[in-house]
Amino acid sequence: MKYLIIAALVSIVFVLVYTRVRPYLKLIQKIVQSLNVVTDINTSTAVQPKVPSRNKLVRCEGCGTWIPAERALSLNSGLATYCSPECFNRR
Ligand SMILES: [Zn+2]
Structure with a gap:
């Protein structure tokens, strides 16, 4: 019974931490994506310079x-x- 309570507590803490951290994770994901876009633009312009x-x-x-x-x-x-x-x- 003791272990069950501990497991329940751990899962609750995990859920709480996860819901707290999730916005930051999404933010980090967005930042990483935007960085990827920027590097994509940089590499594409570097590979084939589209001079007007x-x-x-x-x-x-x-x-x-x-x-x-x-x-x-x-x-x-x-x-x-x-x-x-x-x-x-x-x-
Ligand atoms: Zn001339």
């Missing part, structure tokens, strides 16, 4: 100047690029 196309530099076919792709005049679906209409007319 507008930050890409292209070389003018006319004068050889490197210019941002967004400012370039591109022809033949981007095969030839020119920095200005002058260079385009000079080709």
Whole structure:
């Protein structure tokens, strides 16, 4: 009978501790998950850097100047690029 009471007490204490600790466990889980997400983002950007196309530099076919792709005049679906209409007319 004594052991039964001890077992009951232990289980009650366990349940109490568990219910007390559970929010913290969930919090820790969330933190770990968010950290994982962050590291996932970091690794994915490190593995394949998705540089926006507008930050890409292209070389003018006319004068050889490197210019941002967004400012370039591109022809033949981007095969030839020119920095200005002058260079385009000079080709
Ligand atoms: Zn040019």
